[in-house]
Amino acid sequence: GESVGLHLPTLSVQEGDNSIINCAYSNSASDYFIWYKQESGKGPQFIIDIRSNMDKRQGQRVTVLLNKTVKHLSLQIAATQPGDSAVYFCAENQGAQKLVFGQGTRLTINP
Amino acid sequence: GAVVSQHPSRVICKSGTSVKIECRSLDFQATTMFWYRQFPKQSLMLMATSNEGSKATYEQGVEKDKFLINHASLTLSTLTVTSAHPEDSSFYICSARDSRRGDGYTFGSGTRLTVV
Numbered sequence: 001g002e003s004v005g006l007h008l009p010t011l012s013v014q015e016g017d018n019s020i021i022n023c024a025y026s027n028s029a030s031d032y033f034i035w036y037k038q039e040s041g042k043g044p045q046f047i048i049d050i051r052s053n054m055d056k057r058q059g060q061r062v063t064v065l066l067n068k069t070v071k072h073l074s075l076q077i078a079a080t081q082p083g084d085s086a087v088y089f090c091a092e093n094q095g096a097q098k099l100v101f102g103q104g105t106r107l108t109i110n111p
Numbered sequence: 112g113a114v115v116s117q118h119p120s121r122v123i124c125k126s127g128t129s130v131k132i133e134c135r136s137l138d139f140q141a142t143t144m145f146w147y148r149q150f151p152k153q154s155l156m157l158m159a160t161s162n163e164g165s166k167a168t169y170e171q172g173v174e175k176d177k178f179l180i181n182h183a184s185l186t187l188s189t190l191t192v193t194s195a196h197p198e199d200s201s202f203y204i205c206s207a208r209d210s211r212r213g214d215g216y217t218f219g220s221g222t223r224l225t226v227v
Contacts, residue, residue, distance in 0.1 A: 034216070043117070043204050043218035044155070089154060097143055097208065099216060101155045 023090035117219030134205030
């Protein structure tokens with residue numbers, strides 16, 4: 001079946017640097033995407049979302065970019081902090097109230 | 112904001128016994144709740160969609176007789192793992208939609224099930 005995938009399983013960045021986490025999706029009919037952060041032993045925490053009628057959305061220190069032409073999604077985290085260390089998932093709303101999660105990227109912030 | 116409470120956070124049970132996990136929406140009504148399973152270092156896999164007052168919709172490959180879902184009210188859904196085996200050990204997470212927030216999904220904190 002169709003699924004959402006991620007390019008990199010792990011990513012390490014220096015504290016204070018910017019990080020970019022990528023995601024590829026395959027269902028061109030999906031119209032809503034969400035980025036989640038998951039810390040060890042906890043449930044996913046909403047970070048930011050974007051609808052398909054937009055190509056960019058900004059939050060506090062985070063930006064999501066959507067490129068529908070190549071079906072690519074990215075999450076940019078500015079000025080990373082130790083608390084940003086976690087696993088990040090993109091999720092795709094495939095309609096019928098069904099969220100499909102990508103494989104996840106483990107982000108490690110080095111001091 | 113929307114809050115989903117999941118209980119228990121951890122449970123250890125013996126093989127062959129059943130375990131019930133509760134998922135409650137604390138400050139909103141959820142006509143639809145979702146149950147996910149997550150194995151170590153893997154992503155969340157949707158098991159079933161729980162609809163208030165009706166039967167749950169299970170994903171392909173998920174045994175409905177083993178994973179019993181009940182959604183008796185607008186704020187409570189339960190997942191019962193029946194005749195649990197060690198391979199059922201996993202992290203179970205529920206999610207609920209708050210219709211006031213459009214497509215917003217709120218997740219519980221998860222339940223770590225260990226079957227010994």
